[in-house]
Amino acid sequence: MRHAETVTFGGSAFDRAGEIRADDAAVAAARSQPDARAILFWRGKPLIAPQNPAELVRLPLDHAVLAGAAGDVILLGREDGAPRFAFDLAHWVPEGADMATLGAFHDPSEQRHPALPDTMAFAELRRVMSWLSPRDAELAATAKAILGWHEAHRFCSRCGAPSDVQQAGWNRRCPACGTSHFPRTDPVVIMLITRGNSVLMGRSPGWPQGMYSLLAGFVEPGETLEAAVRREVFEETGVEVGAVDYLASQPWPFPASLMFGCAGEAVSEKITIDPVEIEDAMWVPREEMMQAFAGDHPTMLPARKGAIAHFLLENWLADTLD
CATH class of the missing domain: 3.90.79.10 (Nucleoside Triphosphate Pyrophosphohydrolase)
Known part of the structure; x- marks a missing residue:
């Protein structure tokens, strides 16, 4: 690997499991694996354990907090063979949160969910990106990007009809005109x-x-x-x-x-x-x-x-x- 690939968000050789995205049965089997884990976000902020060194939290898929997350399956890939999924807790409103700072260039705030330990918090990725390992950073960047794309592309850009999530979150298809939409970069x-x-x-x-x-x-x-x-x-x-x-x-x-x-x-x-x-x-x-x-x-x-x-x-x- 070239030295240039050691930049933050790159270089961890994460297995994206692209070959099973279109296979609903394989995705369902991956979701049922006991070592499958969820990467959880709230309003674009990943859930981390902000001790030193900081870690991206990986929750079991039967954790109670995921009941309030969006229902669409977003498969990120496999980490050492174990499936990883992205979940969005966007509808949760933390008590006393300053919503005006969300997405700001400098957002030092952290949000803690009552169903999670105090050692876990949602934090702005730009603030914590250099705290994370290469694998954690790549997982967080991938999850943030794909969740953000779904949030901004719920409707077909060709005819305006609501679109459906397909291919384990890596495609949206319009049932009205048949147009397929893929995540943009x-x-x-x-x-x-x-x-x-x-x-x-x-x-x-x-x-x-x-x-x-x-x-x-x-x-x-x-x-x-x-x-x-x-x-x-x-x-x-x-x-x-x-x-x-x-x-x-x-x-x-x-x-x-x-x-x-x-x-x-x-x-x-x-x-x-x-x-x-x-x-x-x-x-x-x-x-x-x-x-x-x-x-x-x-x-x-x-x-x-x-x-x-x-x-x-x-x-x-x-x-x-x-």
Whole structure:
């Protein structure tokens, strides 16, 4: 396995059991196995045991809390031969919960269900992703993405009729017009743009004070990754990019992206930001970025740990990009 595959949410070699998804009898048999377990979510937050190290909770399928979960079967796959299913407890309303913070960039809140031990809590995945093992992170990302897709695609996009869940959660079919719908993934480029010894960094409105990250943007229809890198960088900062290389990818279930990490060589230096897209951008010398990663920079915070931006920058500083 390449070093690039060790990015958060990737690299655990999880068995997705795709060969049994369309076999209802095989899925039912998997669900009845004594070692089958549930990965439980509430409003996009996975259930974890937040001690150090944190763990993604795996509940027996006969646990009482699952009685309040959505009824559709979502098969994630097999973990060391044991089936894993995703369940959503979205209709539960925790007492005193601040619903306004859900899905926010920074959500430090945790919710505890009365039917579960106090050692278990629902927590924002972006906050805890770097606490989890590679397997736990991949399971959580997969479950979050597929549950989020079902929540947003309950109706046929062709005729508007309610659609039915099929293939153990990996397909929705419209009974009215017969159209099949599959989980979508949106391609996004995220760019390590360098010029000499400096890297191009930007920040979006609403980020924590002082936080900067690599530029990123969605790939448009009919566009290559290389073209998307050049277009996005120029649109946001006015910087022109020459050679572009692929580095690494990361599933990013917020809600359903695949981040393509790319390296690009800038052929111009002047920055002219688009204030609609970003709040600020600047060239950061390698020495200052090392300060930021060490927590010693007076004004700048590094990209969020666990995100591919942090991974790319960390390996750029260590000269271990492959």
